[in-house]
Amino acid sequence: MLAYACDPLGGGEHWLGWGWTQAAAQFCDVTLFTPAKARANIGQYAPGLDITPRFVEIPRWLRWCSERMGSAGLWWRKIAWSKCVAREIAAERAAFDIIHHTTFHTFRVPFYAASIGIPSVWGPVAGGERTPPGFESFLGASAAAERKREHQNARWLRWHAVQRALRDTNAILVSNRTTLDFLPGFAQAKCMIVPPNTLRPDDKPRTRAHESSHGQIRLIYAGNCVATRCLPLVLRAMREVTGTTLTIAGEGTALDEWRKDAQQLGLGERVTFAGNVSRERLVQLYDEADALVFPALRDSGGSALLEAMSIGLPVICLDWAGPGEMVDEASGIKIPVRDPAQVIHDLTAALQLLRDNPATGERLASAAARRAGSLFTWEAKRALIEETYHRIRE
Numbered sequence: 001m002l003a004y005a006c007d008p009l010g011g012g013e014h015w016l017g018w019g020w021t022q023a024a025a026q027f028c029d030v031t032l033f034t035p036a037k038a039r040a041n042i043g044q045y046a047p048g049l050d051i052t053p054r055f056v057e058i059p060r061w062l063r064w065c066s067e068r069m070g071s072a073g074l075w076w077r078k079i080a081w082s083k084c085v086a087r088e089i090a091a092e093r094a095a096f097d098i099i100h101h102t103t104f105h106t107f108r109v110p111f112y113a114a115s116i117g118i119p120s121v122w123g124p125v126a127g128g129e130r131t132p133p134g135f136e137s138f139l140g141a142s143a144a145a146e147r148k149r150e151h152q153n154a155r156w157l158r159w160h161a162v163q164r165a166l167r168d169t170n171a172i173l174v175s176n177r178t179t180l181d182f183l184p185g186f187a188q189a190k191c192m193i194v195p196p197n198t199l200r201p202d203d204k205p206r207t208r209a210h211e212s213s214h215g216q217i218r219l220i221y222a223g224n225c226v227a228t229r230c231l232p233l234v235l236r237a238m239r240e241v242t243g244t245t246l247t248i249a250g251e252g253t254a255l256d257e258w259r260k261d262a263q264q265l266g267l268g269e270r271v272t273f274a275g276n277v278s279r280e281r282l283v284q285l286y287d288e289a290d291a292l293v294f295p296a297l298r299d300s301g302g303s304a305l306l307e308a309m310s311i312g313l314p315v316i317c318l319d320w321a322g323p324g325e326m327v328d329e330a331s332g333i334k335i336p337v338r339d340p341a342q343v344i345h346d347l348t349a350a351l352q353l354l355r356d357n358p359a360t361g362e363r364l365a366s367a368a369a370r371r372a373g374s375l376f377t378w379e380a381k382r383a384l385i386e387e388t389y390h391r392i393r394e
Contacts (some may be wrong), residue, residue: 001030002085002113004078005103007038008045012303014038016196017103018045023382024100025050028389031096033085056085078109086112093118098389105175105196105300107183108153110161114168119392121385122165123173124196126300128153128182129321131228134339135297140257142227146298157182170392175300178321194384195325197301199310199376216243217355220289220313222282222304225252232261233295233340237347239265244351246293247272247285290361291316291354294323295335295347302326306376309368314361316350318343326376331368 001024006017017034024030029050034042036055046053057063058080066073066080082101089096090113099120101111106127114120130150136143156162166172166187173194174180180191219238221231225248235258238244248258248271255273262271277285286292292308294317301322308315315332317323327334333350335343354361374380 002033002082002099002101002111003103004035004081004109006032006034007041009041010038013103013105013196015200016105016198018042019198019378020100020102020381020385021051022049023378024385024389026382027386028098033088035081054088056081056088058084075108078104082109082112086116089113089118090116097393100385100389107162107166107179108156110159111165111169112161114165114170119389120169121171121173121388121392122169124175124194125172126175126179126196126322128157128174128179129176129298129300130178130182131297132320132337135230138230138232138297138340139227140254142254146228153182157184171388173388176322176325178324179300192388193325194381195301195322195376197303197306197322197326197376198378198381199306199372215355216245217241217290217351218288219244219246219291219293219316219351220249220285221246221293222249222285222308223294223302225250225255225258227254227257228296228298229254230295230297231258231293233343234293234347235261235265235267235271236344237351238267238270240348241351241355243355245270245272247274247289249274249277249282249285251276286311286313289313290358293317295343296321296323299323306372309372310376312365312369314354314364314368316347316354327368328371330364331371332364 001021003017003021005013007014008018021030021032031052031054033054033056036057039055042053058077062080066077093116096118099113099118101122105124107125108127111122114122131146139146172187172191174191175196177193180188180193238246259273286308291314294302294305294315296318299322305315305317305323305326309331315327317327317332317334318337319334320337324334335346337343
């Protein structure tokens with residue numbers, strides 16, 4: 001298992017890197033190749049789990065150089081690390097039956113070890129997500145950065161090392177259909193869509209202490225407040241639906257624009273900017289809400305979205321990239337993405353539906369909790385990779 005980000009006590013991809021390793025260790029002996037940053041935590045949890053850690057670092061001179069390259073240096077450190085691990089595995093080729101490269105979840109770091117000749121799995125791979133065309137006016141100053149990112153992605157994908165890794169890998173797990181469509185056709189044939197998000201032990205489905213109110217709908221958004229999360233789409237829908245309120249829990253660079261937008265739309269006190277809140281306060285906000293809104297224009301997953309599903313909070317999201325994979329028609333309301341006017345129109349209809357039909361929200365809530373508890377667990381991920389490992393070795 002190759003996991004550049006891996007920490008049993010970490011968050012985000014660091015926790016997911018450990019999760020994939022632990023899931024594989026339930027049915028095979030795992031040698032974990034990872035940097036030494038989380039050595040102490042891994043050393044605490046690995047014993048007794050059939051996990052043998054191998055801490056690999058890039059040469060000091062290379063790290064010294066990369067640290068003086070700014071943000072670009074971080075990418076080159078990851079790439080150099082992937083090369084170092086590939087050399088170590090190649091020197092012990094007979095010792096391994098499967099190679100699985102998990103984190104970071106991006107196609108931008110070539111999976112060099114896939115070319116050794118050992119059956120290989122790459123992913124979940126993300127990074128091919130893009131903002132849909134026509135929504136640039138909602139991104140403000142971030143629109144130029146989004147265009148630059150798309151151009152950079154196109155160049156990364158043409159890099160021979162990435163192309164070779166895609167050709168040599170036996171099975172590719174991709175986070176969402178947007179990334180799948182981004183990859184070349186020869187790679188798509190061996191891809192399987194696998195959203196990376198997974199419930200933590202304390203995210204087990206529970207019954208919310210909540211009562212719906214006919215004629216009102218209380219919305220919550222939780223997460224990073226950045227332009228690509230595009231709350232202004234929801235604000236425009238709220239303007240058309242009386243009885244709706246929104247609480248925004250989080251911080252980020254888009255907050256000032258969102259505040260200004262809410263004022264210009266005349267929403268006033270209907271929108272509450274709560275800032276960063278404690279875990280206890282967030283749970284309370286979830287219990288008070290009727291639905292989570294998650295109008296992300298570019299997102300590989302959505303941890304807040306899965307958290308809401310797990311506690312039976314209905315979700316309204318765009319049918320685009322990661323959220324579109326995590327929610328189905330039974331467990332939430334997915335808004336098709338064609339153009340801004342259509343999205344705002346469909347968001348308006350979704351708010352009206354939940355406001356006027358509390359029973360619909362209750363039905364979606366129950367289905368969301370069931371879906372989260374059955375598909376987004378490490379038990380489900382373990383079964384998936386066990387089947388995949390056996391398939392590519394046949």
